Structure formats: C-alpha cells, structure tokens
Amino acid sequence: KAGVTQTPRYLIKTRGQQVTLSCSPISGHRSVSWYQQTPGQGLQFLFEYFSETQRNKGNFPGRFSGRQFSNSRSEMNVSTLELGDSALYLCASSLAQGGSTEAFFGQGTRLTVV
Amino acid sequence: DAKTTQPTSMDCAEGRAANLPCNHSTISGNEYVYWYRQIHSQGPQYIIHGLKNNETNEMASLIITEDRKSSTLILPHATLRDTAVYYCIVRVSRAAGNKLTFGGGTRVLVKP
Numbered sequence: 001k002a003g004v005t006q007t008p009r010y011l012i013k014t015r016g017q018q019v020t021l022s023c024s025p026i027s028g029h030r031s032v033s034w035y036q037q038t039p040g041q042g043l044q045f046l047f048e049y050f051s052e053t054q055r056n057k058g059n060f061p062g063r064f065s066g067r068q069f070s071n072s073r074s075e076m077n078v079s080t081l082e083l084g085d086s087a088l089y090l091c092a093s094s095l096a097q098g099g100s101t102e103a104f105f106g107q108g109t110r111l112t113v114v
Numbered sequence: 115d116a117k118t119t120q121p122t123s124m125d126c127a128e129g130r131a132a133n134l135p136c137n138h139s140t141i142s143g144n145e146y147v148y149w150y151r152q153i154h155s156q157g158p159q160y161i162i163h164g165l166k167n168n169e170t171n172e173m174a175s176l177i178i179t180e181d182r183k184s185s186t187l188i189l190p191h192a193t194l195r196d197t198a199v200y201y202c203i204v205r206v207s208r209a210a211g212n213k214l215t216f217g218g219g220t221r222v223l224v225k226p
Contacts, residue, residue, distance in 0.1 A: 031212050043216035056213045105157030
C-alpha cells in the first residue's frame with residue numbers, strides 16, 4: 001500500500017510569489033491535514049480537510065489556504081510569500097472514521113523563500 | 115487538547131530499553147495518548163496510542179498510569195535507527211477532527 005505522497009520535495013521561491021503544494025493521501029483515507037515545521041516554532045497545525053470540506057484550521061494568516069478534491073488529494077497554497085514561510089510543509093492522512101485514528105505523514109515539501 | 119510535558123533530551127545505550135516519560139496531568143477522560151517520532155528530515159511516524167490500558171505493538175509499549183496523568187513509552191531494545199525526536203500528544207478522538215498539537219518532544223540519542 002502506497003504511503004502519503006507529497007510533491008514537490010523541494011522548492012525555492014522568491015518573496016511575493018505564490019506556491020502550491022500537493023498531497024496524495026493513502027488510498028481510502030478521507031482526512032488530510034497540513035502542518036508547517038520550522039526550527040523556531042516546531043510543528044504547527046495549518047488545517048484539515050475531510051470530504052472536500054475544511055473542518056479544522058490553525059492560527060495562520062489568510063495567505064495560507066487549501067482545498068481537497070473528490071479523490072481526497074489535497075493542495076495547499078501560500079500567496080505573497082514571505083521569508084518566514086520557509087519551512088518543511090508536511091501532509092498527513094487518516095481514515096477519520098470515528099474512534100481513535102492515527103495519522104500517517106508524508107516526507108514533506110521543503111520550501112525555501114529567498 | 116491537554117498539554118504534555120516531556121524531557122528535552124535523553125541518551126540511551128544501543129540494545130538497552132529506552133523509557134520515555136510524558137506528563138499530561140490535565141488529560142480529560144475522553145483523550146487518548148499518542149506517540150509519534152520524527153527521524154531527521156522525515157515526516158513524523160506514528161508509534162502507538164492508548165486510552166487507559168497498557169498497549170504493545172511491534173515498535174513499542176505504552177504504559178499509562180492508573181490516574182492517566184502520565185505515561186511512558188518503552189522501546190524494548192533501542193537501535194541506532196531509533197535516534198529521533200519523540201512526541202507525546204494527547205487528543206480527543208472523534209470522527210470530526212484529526213488535529214495534532216505537537217510540543218517540543220524528547221530528542222533521543224541512541225549511542226553504540
């Protein structure tokens with residue numbers, strides 16, 4: 001069974017640009033969550049999508065957005081990039097069908113803003 | 115979700131058991147204890163979780179105190195590949211919501 005796939009693995013962008021990151025969850029998983037990891041702030045929750053609807057959102061500015069498609073694949077977008085957006089962006093998928101469900105993470109996309 | 119407290123770092127000898135403590139004194143009755151680890155430059159990896167009873171799987175054992183205010187993750191025979199940051203997380207498990215709140219974790223160094 002394939003794991004969570006994130007593309008691209010590495011990305012370099014210039015301040016002011018926008019970027020779109022992609023996440024393909026494990027087959028059958030309907031929940032996709034996004035996290036940002038930086039040396040200073042650690043791992044921080046961005047948002048979660050379930051059945052194409054955002055159902056949880058972290059404390060990030062509106063420049064950070066996402067969406068989920070009918071096949072559960074998800075994208076996140078960051079507009080007007082700032083130097084501080086340089087980070088490892090991680091996607092996690094889970095079954096999300098009641099009870100206790102573990103999340104499975106991808107390898108992440110390392111974004112560098114210059 | 116309840117806050118957790120973990121030691122910042124710890125060393126362990128290869129082949130010995132590694133016992134990683136976690137305090138979660140404000141845990142609620144419907145909150146589970148989850149453990150994840152993150153090996154350098156990789157995404158976090160699920161290890162184990164539990165509610166009240168002790169749990170064991172192929173990776174580790176989880177011991178939860180009777181009052182549920184603390185827990186210990188046990189890696190029975192640590193190997194060099196177990197060097198990682200280990201995160202203890204407590205969260206409510208429900209169908210609506212899979213947000214994980216990560217703290218600083220414990221940086222575990224397994225030494226030969």
